[in-house]
Amino acid sequence: MFVSVALLILIQSAAVVPVTVTSRSPQVEVHEFSDAELSCEFRTEKDKNPRIEWKKIDKDVSFVFYDGRFVGPFNERAEIEGATVRLRRVTQLDAGKYRCEVSAPQDSITLGETNVTLKVLVPPQTPSCDVPSSALTGSQVELRCKDQHSIPPAVYTWFKNNHPLPIRQPNATYTIDEFSGVLTFQTVSRADTGQYHCEARNGVGPSKSCQGTLMQIDDLNVAAVIAGVVLLCLLVLLCAFGVFYAHRHGYFSRHRGRSFWIPQCHGAAHISSQNLHRTEHAQHSGYSHPPKEDFKHTQSFML
Template sequence: MFVSVALLILIQSAAVVPVTVTSRSPQVQVEEFSDAELSCEFRTEKDNNPRIEWKKIDKDVSFVYYGSRFVGPFQGRAEIEGATVRLRRVTQADAGKFRCEVSAPQDSVTLGETNVTLTVLVPPQMPSCDVPSSALTGSQVELRCRDQHSIPPAVYTWYKDNRALPIRQPNATYTIDEFSGVLTFQTVSRADTGQYYCEARNRVGSSQCPGTHMQIDDLNVAAVISGVVILALLVLLCAFGVFYAHRHGYFSRHRGRSFWIPQCHGAAHISSQNLHRTEHTQNSGYSHPPKEDFKHTQSFML
């Protein structure tokens, strides 16, 4: 009797299973423009016709599957089987976190949910490469390569004359950051002259930029010295010209100018030549006596 009661309790407890929702693949990664399956599996306690909803969790929550139909951008390009959704030709706009919700009003636990994250993989496009056309020996030179679209982020390989440059090589005159795409020569030499290009690659593809020729030339020391000497001579010549002009009074003479000098009885116009003549007379120590104004008078004999 005791065994029968215990067995009955075990059967009843086994049948009472609240709604549960799980996913076989919580993390989904597919290439762009291929199909993606968002797995959702559920089990209910009593409710044989639960309500199934899919939502996309971004900055805002938007419906994917609601009211037994797909809505928004998923309409016409998705299908559902049970609670599992299959999206056709996914793009970057589809990437993100999705939530599968199962509502069972007749169960003791009425709601269950699970999340699925979709990552859309994108191969590198043609990277942008910055290679200088020329440089001088002994200078520091950087070559840059960058791809903005690859998912996951690309790693970079530099080539010189169609041969890959090793990232790590003893006594190398350069360094390569394979994650940023920067090739750095601390001091370039003529041996570094050649054609350079870069390849960006990730797990789904690769791409490369066109090659660019970089010419390394020696610094022309003789030409630099000649230029410095010529510049110094020009500076000295200009200084001598200024000194000569100042010495001969070209900066202090006023030729052909006239002035108006106020007098007690009016204004008299005096030319600059008269001024010079007056200065010369004063310098010689001689001055004309001033002319006296007089009136002619007559005397009368009384």
């Protein structure tokens, strides 16, 4: 009797299972323009017709499947079986986090949910390469390579004259960051002259390379630099001598009472300036010459 009661309780408790929602593949990775399956499986306690909703979780939450139909950009390119959704020809816009929600109002626990993350893989694209056409020996030079579109991000290999440059090599005159794609020469020499190109790869599709570019390393022309410095010094000295000569000969003298400088001939200008000063002095002292007619009249009167 006791065993029968216990067995009956066990059977009833096993039948009473509240709504549960799970996914066979919480992390989904597919190539761009292929199909993606977002798995969602559920069990309910009593409700035989639960409500199923799919949402995409970005900065804002948007509906994917709502009220029995797909909405927005998922309309006409998605299908659902049970609660599992299949998206056709996914792109980078489809990548992100999705949530499957199952609502069972008749159950003791009315809501269950699970998350599925979709990652859309993109093969390498032709990288952009920045290779200087020339440089001087002893200078620091950087060569850059970048693929902006590959997912996961690409790693990079540099080639010189179609031969790969080892990332780690003893006594190497360069360093390579395979993740950023930067090749750095701390001090280039003429031996670094050559044709350089870069290859991007990420394991999703075939690797891609940029077109090779010739980098020419030239020696610094010390003689030309010295000659240029000497010529510059001579020009500075010549200009200084010209300014001194002009100042010495009065080409930059200034009239008193004027607010600007005027060049003038040395002799005539000096005499004119003296006459002007005498006239100004006489006016300030109050003295003035008598009119010419009055002077003649006085002279004749005294005679």
